[in-house]
Amino acid sequence: MRRSLTALATVFVLAALLLPNTFGAMEPNRFTQIPGEAIVGAAILLSLPRRARRVAAVLLGTALGVLTVLNALDLGFGEYLGRGFNLVLDWALLEDARSFVADSMGGTVAALAAVGAVALALLLPVLTVLAVRRLGEVLAAHRDRSTRGVLIAGTVWITCSVLGLQAFGMPLATGRAAHAFQAQTERVRDTIRDEAAFARQxxxxxFGGTPPDQLMPDLRGKxxxxxxxxxxxxxxxxxxxxxxxxxxxxxxxxxxxxxxxxxxxxxxxxxxxxxxxxxxxxxxxxxxxxxxxxxxxxxxxxxxxxxxxxxxxxxxxxxxxxxxxxxxxxxxxxxxxxxxxxxxxxxxxxxxxxxxxxxxxxxxxxxxxxxxxxxxxxxxxxxxxxxxxxxxxxxxxxxxxxxxxxxxxxxxxxxxxxxxxxxxxxxxxxxxxxxxxxxxxxxxxxxxxxxxxxxxxxxxxxxxxxxxxxxxxxxxxxxxxxxxxxxxxxxxxxxxxxxxxEWTDGLRPEHDAPVWRMSAFRDRFLTAYGSTPHPTKG
Known part of the structure; x- marks a missing residue:
């Protein structure tokens, strides 16, 4: 029973570390890699005394659980919005998702889905904490063998990384979880920076200062x-x-x-x-x-x-x-x-x-x-x-x-x-x-x-x-x-x-018809119908 629990904990942690954040990347070969974070985490747990090790297990497990929840949100947002989840901006969209499910599938299904999603989001960090803590105790109970194993695994990981060794079409050495954490951090940082820049923009x-009588004179009466x-x-x-x-x-x-x-x-x-x-x-x-x-x-x-x-x-x-x-x-x-x-x-x-x-x-x-x-x-x-x-x-x-x-x-x-x-x-x-x-x-x-x-x-x-x-x-x-x-x-x-x-005649644009950013239309439209620019600056 103890060995089974240890095996389950190992599989669960490795799966969480290797989980892609897009459905397109959800292939079996993604789970044949060696996650460097597992080796570093094992080394940290081995180096600490009992009380500090348990605290570290909680912190590492919680971080991994939260990252897994964010990866799951990335999967959903990528499928529907073609982009990852924004930790700063997108919480309000979850209510829109619930409303959409209610309108499409009924209120009962929406309520069950919402409860299930919340339960899963709370359960994942708990499970990762329990799994990491279990592995930490097993490592400490066999400290000598575990230390040698970590050293060997670290050497193998570095060798695979330096030589670029692959298996099943994927690099053997990976830092998937670290990259995912970095991506989430950069997304938050860029969002905060963007707020001030866009406010100025x-x-x-x-046409901010154009007098009303100089706006769209060629469309008057239409x-x-x-x-x-x-x-x-x-x-x-x-x-x-x-x-x-x-x-x-x-x-x-x-x-x-x-x-x-x-x-x-x-x-x-x-x-x-x-x-x-x-x-x-x-x-x-x-x-x-x-x-x-x-x-x-x-x-x-x-x-x-x-x-x-x-x-x-x-x-x-x-x-x-x-x-x-x-x-x-x-x-x-x-x-x-x-x-x-x-x-x-x-x-x-x-x-x-x-x-x-x-x-x-x-x-x-x-x-x-x-x-x-x-x-x-x-x-x-x-x-x-x-x-x-x-x-x-x-x-x-x-x-x-x-x-x-x-x-x-x-x-x-x-x-x-x-x-x-x-x-x-x-x-x-x-x-x-x-x-x-x-x-x-x-x-x-x-x-x-x-x-x-x-x-x-x-x-x-x-x-x-x-x-x-x-x-x-x-x-x-x-x-x-x-x-x-x-x-x-x-x-x-x-x-x-x-x-x-140079647009296409008719309701169907040709494949090679001009493509503009949607934000360009307003000023082109205003200009085409006689509006006079009077710029304002932020």
């Missing part, structure tokens, strides 16, 4: 609509599983819009986020700043940096409206967006069912926008920011198009929701996730372009784009962060103003 603005399609990324257009249906929809919609007198041009923007964190993409697009983490988001939204949407309102030439069906709680960021009126999930009159995370189908959100704002008689043209959410994961159940005259209060979608796929069936199947994701993009694009055909005018200008790529399980581990962006208008002068951008 956010006070610098090429209804300008900025629409974000959730998770609409390059993969939807270029992935072999998803692209056939999406591209067919884009081509058909291009032709339908052309028949209605509209032309379109499309390009690519590189999003600051990946897999989730839509608000980072939204704020980057309208602010012209690279908002790639929660700290930057808090800084810019609590400051006075001028956003594209706010500038429309400042001119006095437009009424400004936001349609935010994903907002279900207090939203102080409304001031940052600078919108006269904001409709959240509870203010659009929807009486139908939720579709997993999405509070309402995109077709309903657009029809509500038409009823509440776009279709009203007004003294000024309208600038609207619309967030479409039907393509939010888990991509089940998916809404279907109904006749626009049948949308009503949304009750018509009840039967569609009941007939749809169950989120649990899609989440567990990678191929089906990709297929269903593609279908949601087809749906969202169809909703938006049909709305434009039905309700657009000679003075309507539509700019629509994705906020980020879908999670790596759908887009692929090597996918870019690029998203499509499209401008649609009847007035030829609107598209002629951006002819030098």
């Amino acid at each position: 956010s006070r610098t603005d090429a 209804d300008v609509i900025f629409a974000f399609i959730e998770s609409y990324g390059r993969s939807a257009i270029e992935d072999p599983i998803m692209s056939p249906g999406v591209n067919q929809t884009l081509e058909a919609s291009t032709q339908a819009l052309a028949s209605a007198g509209y032309r379109a041009k499309s390009g690519w923007l590189t999003s600051p986020t990946y897999g989730a964190g839509s608000w980072l993409g939204h704020s980057t697009f309208i602010s012209g700043l690279w908002v790639d983490n929660q700290q930057r988001y808090t800084t810019v939204t609590s400051g006075d940096h001028r956003t594209l949407t706010k500038m429309f309102g400042e001119t006095g030439a437009w009424d400004t409206v936001g349609v935010m069906p994903g907002v279900q709680k207090a939203w102080p960021e409304a001031r940052f967006h600078g919108l006269d009126t904001v409709y959240n999930a509870f203010q659009l009159g929807y009486q139908g069912p939720k579709f997993a995370w999405s509070t309402m189908p995109d077709q309903y959100a657009l029809e509500a926008f038409q009823r509440l704002e776009h279709g009203r008689k007004r003294d000024k043209p309208l600038m609207a920011e619309i967030i479409l959410t039907s393509s939010h994961q888990p991509w089940a159940p998916i809404p279907r198009m109904v006749g626009w005259d049948e949308v009503g209060d949304g009750s018509v979608f009840r039967a569609i929701q009941k007939e749809g796929e169950k989120p649990a069936d899609i989440v567990a199947d990678e191929t089906r996730s990709r297929e269903e994701y593609g279908k949601t993009i087809e749906y969202s694009v169809t909703c938006l372009t049909e709305w434009l055909e039905r309700y657009g005018t000679d003075d309507t200008v539509l700019v629509f784009l994705g906020d980020h790529q879908p999670i790596s399980r759908v887009s692929g581990t090597k996918a870019s962060r690029d998203v499509p962006v499209t401008i649609v208008a009847r007035d030829p002068k609107v598209l002629d103003a951006v002819s030098e951008w």
Whole structure:
């Protein structure tokens, strides 16, 4: 029994030391290496008297347990966000993850998952402490043999490291845990430094001092609509599983819009986020700043940096409206967006069912926008920011198009929701996730372009784009962060103003169409439509 416990403790500690922090690296050969930290830890425990050894075992075990928890968080964040966990910034996102599970899988599953995650996070350091303490006692009980073993292991490790010896395609000598600790430390340090640097950067603005009458004079009299399609990324257009249906929809919609007198041009923007964190993409697009983490988001939204949407309102030439069906709680960021009126999930009159995370189908959100704002008689043209959410994961159940005259209060979608796929069936199947994701993009694009055909005018200008790529399980581990962006208008002068951008004609950008950082769009857009720069400096 004692030997079994010692063997288990050894395996557990070695596994914790060698655990990769990405699923792509989770291969058996990763666990055939010799961790230098195990040799150093054994030497430390052997060199200490009994009481000090027990204290050291607790400290070393706790450190290893915490590092294992952080590695596990890196695994999850890498799978969904394409990056590691940030020890300073990302704790708030765990609640968002719980809410997503609740909306997709139900409150009971979310509660069990949350309890299980907390229990695991608490249990891992306890287990590593017990394992290290057990090994420390065994080493001390056989001090002479253990000392020789540590010396031999250290010599072997140094030799393997110097000579670069490998087994099963991996270096035999590794310092994986030390490198992981260093990476976490550098991530914290860089985050702290970035806060001050970004605060200065956010006070610098090429159009920060531009008088309102010099903003977008070439768009005066136009209804300008900025629409974000959730998770609409390059993969939807270029992935072999998803692209056939999406591209067919884009081509058909291009032709339908052309028949209605509209032309379109499309390009690519590189999003600051990946897999989730839509608000980072939204704020980057309208602010012209690279908002790639929660700290930057808090800084810019609590400051006075001028956003594209706010500038429309400042001119006095437009009424400004936001349609935010994903907002279900207090939203102080409304001031940052600078919108006269904001409709959240509870203010659009929807009486139908939720579709997993999405509070309402995109077709309903657009029809509500038409009823509440776009279709009203007004003294000024309208600038609207619309967030479409039907393509939010888990991509089940998916809404279907109904006749626009049948949308009503949304009750018509009840039967569609009941007939749809169950989120649990899609989440567990990678191929089906990709297929269903593609279908949601087809749906969202169809909703938006049909709305434009039905309700657009000679003075309507539509700019629509994705906020980020879908999670790596759908887009692929090597996918870019690029998203499509499209401008649609009847007035030829609107598209002629951006002819030098060399974007692709139609709704589908070519593979080699220009790629800009999403933060570059605001200033290029302002310049194209006649705005005069008046820089301010931080």
